[in-house]
Amino acid sequence: EPEVTQTPSHQVTQMGQEVILRCVPISNHLYFYWYRQILGQKVEFLVSFYNNEISEKSEIFDDQFSVERPDGSNFTLKIRSTKLEDSAMYFCASDSGHPYEQYFGPGTRLTVT
Amino acid sequence: SQQGEEDPQALSIQEGENATMNCSYKTSINNLQWYRQNSGRGLVHLILIRSNEREKHSGRLRVTLDTSKKSSSLLITASRAADTASYFCAARYNTDKLIFGTGTRLQVFP
Numbered sequence: 650e651p652e653v654t655q656t657p658s659h660q661v662t663q664m665g666q667e668v669i670l671r672c673v674p675i676s677n678h679l680y681f682y683w684y685r686q687i688l689g690q691k692v693e694f695l696v697s698f699y700n701n702e703i704s705e706k707s708e709i710f711d712d713q714f715s716v717e718r719p720d721g722s723n724f725t726l727k728i729r730s731t732k733l734e735d736s737a738m739y740f741c742a743s744d745s746g747h748p749y750e751q752y753f754g755p756g757t758r759l760t761v762t
Numbered sequence: 763s764q765q766g767e768e769d770p771q772a773l774s775i776q777e778g779e780n781a782t783m784n785c786s787y788k789t790s791i792n793n794l795q796w797y798r799q800n801s802g803r804g805l806v807h808l809i810l811i812r813s814n815e816r817e818k819h820s821g822r823l824r825v826t827l828d829t830s831k832k833s834s835s836l837l838i839t840a841s842r843a844a845d846t847a848s849y850f851c852a853a854r855y856n857t858d859k860l861i862f863g864t865g866t867r868l869q870v871f872p
Contacts, residue, residue, distance in 0.1 A: 755804035
């Protein structure tokens, strides 16, 4: 069964460093998303991406965040200058459009020290 | 706010019992999706129910939707220890993003 994959599973970085989180969405899907979950809290939407551009972003997704689909398979989230409060589990998701079932990857646990 | 709430926050039952979790949302939805999350792991998609549907089944799972009350429930029948996890509802409103509820932590004792 096709699934969303994410790498790395765990990333430790120092405050101020740049990180890139990688995702491979399900191959025939058209809509891509990043969410995050701070430990013990709700899953929060960050950004949605369709047709090679951002379709929606949340207030969390400020100028330090960017997304890219550099080729036909990868979808990346870059955080330019990490802060302690960026520590969270980051989930990538994708869907094919109707019926809009979003499938999530296993997540990347980002720890900023 | 469109964010939903779920109750109970935590639920403990014995194997073989049924577990019911509820989710509320604030405004009209396009669909509502339920997910399971084992501790520290990813989100597993369980069921999607559209706004024009009232009930859906998948194996031991039954989801209902009451749009007049803006609420949904997830019923797990004949629970197993392996069902121990957190369960989240997520509402899709008028855009593509999902708004997640606070989740219910289910503990099933053997």
